[in-house]
Amino acid sequence: MAWIFQGNPARYDIDGYLSRYPQRIYWYTNRYIHDISIGDVAFIWRAGSDAGAVAIGHVVELPTPVQSVKFPEALGSDLWKTDEEAADGLKTGIELTDIRLTVDEGMVSRTQTKADSVLRSSTIIRIPNGTVFRLENEEFTALTNLWGLPVGTVPHASAIEGQRQLRSHYVRERSSRLRHDKLQAFRQKHGGLHCEVCGFSKSAQFPAPFTDRAFEVHHKKPLADAEKPVQTLLNDLAVLCANCHRTVHSNSEVEKNYSLLVGIYEKKS
Numbered sequence: 001m002a003w004i005f006q007g008n009p010a011r012y013d014i015d016g017y018l019s020r021y022p023q024r025i026y027w028y029t030n031r032y033i034h035d036i037s038i039g040d041v042a043f044i045w046r047a048g049s050d051a052g053a054v055a056i057g058h059v060v061e062l063p064t065p066v067q068s069v070k071f072p073e074a075l076g077s078d079l080w081k082t083d084e085e086a087a088d089g090l091k092t093g094i095e096l097t098d099i100r101l102t103v104d105e106g107m108v109s110r111t112q113t114k115a116d117s118v119l120r121s122s123t124i125i126r127i128p129n130g131t132v133f134r135l136e137n138e139e140f141t142a143l144t145n146l147w148g149l150p151v152g153t154v155p156h157a158s159a160i161e162g163q164r165q166l167r168s169h170y171v172r173e174r175s176s177r178l179r180h181d182k183l184q185a186f187r188q189k190h191g192g193l194h195c196e197v198c199g200f201s202k203s204a205q206f207p208a209p210f211t212d213r214a215f216e217v218h219h220k221k222p223l224a225d226a227e228k229p230v231q232t233l234l235n236d237l238a239v240l241c242a243n244c245h246r247t248v249h250s251n252s253e254v255e256k257n258y259s260l261l262v263g264i265y266e267k268k269s
C-alpha cells in the first residue's frame, strides 16, 4: 500500500521539519489507522501555493499515540504555527529516503500531478482536504514515475548502512532551508563569507546569486547512529569554498578529511 501524508505550511513549518530531521519524521494520522502497515511507501505532500510531493520514504512506526512514539525528539512539536489538535493524536513514523523542497531540487509539483492522465483524478487533486490519502496502484506508479524512480524500485530500508548515512548527509547539505539559514547566520557573525577550512573569501564579492554557489554548507558530523533521528543545528554546519568542500568529500572518510584539512591551515596561521 502507498500513502500521501499532507501538511499545510500555513499551519506547520514543513520545510523546517524536513530540513531538521531528514531521517525520521512523524505525521499526524486521523484516517486509515488500521490500513497503514510497516514498509508502506509514503509521500509527503506540501499544500498551499507551492504544493506538491516534497519527500518520499516508508512507514517504520504504525500510527501511535504521541506520548509513546519511539523518538519523541523527532516530533517537531515546536514547529506548529497555530494551536492544533493535530499536534496531539496519532502519529505515523516515516523514514525518509529523499527530500526535495523546491522544483530545482526535483519536487513533483501539483501542476505536474494535475497534468498526469492518471493522477488528475486522484483524491489529492480532486478533494485535497485531509491529512492521509491512499494511493491506488496506478496512481502510485504514476507518482513514482513523476518522482523519477523506475517503477517498483522505491528506495528501501535494506540499503546498506553506509549508503544511508551518506545519503542523509547529502540530504542535509542540500536542504535549501538549512543552507540559507547557515549562510545568513555566518554573514551576520563574520560580516561576510569565507571558507572555514582555507579562509578563502574572494568569491564573497560576487553578486548575490553567485555567492551562494561559490560557498557551500558542509555537515561536520556524520550520523553516529542512523537508526536514531538526529536534529541538525546550525553549529553542526560549516561554510566551505567549493574547492575545499570537494576535497573533503573526495572519499568516504568525510569527518577525518575535514579535521585533517582544518588542521593544516591552523598550523599555518
Ligand SMILES: [Zn+2]
Pocket: 195, 196, 197, 198, 199, 200, 240, 241, 242, 243, 244, 245
Ligand atoms: Zn576553502
Ligand SMILES: [Zn+2]
Pocket: 173, 217, 218, 219, 245, 248, 249
Ligand atoms: Zn559536505
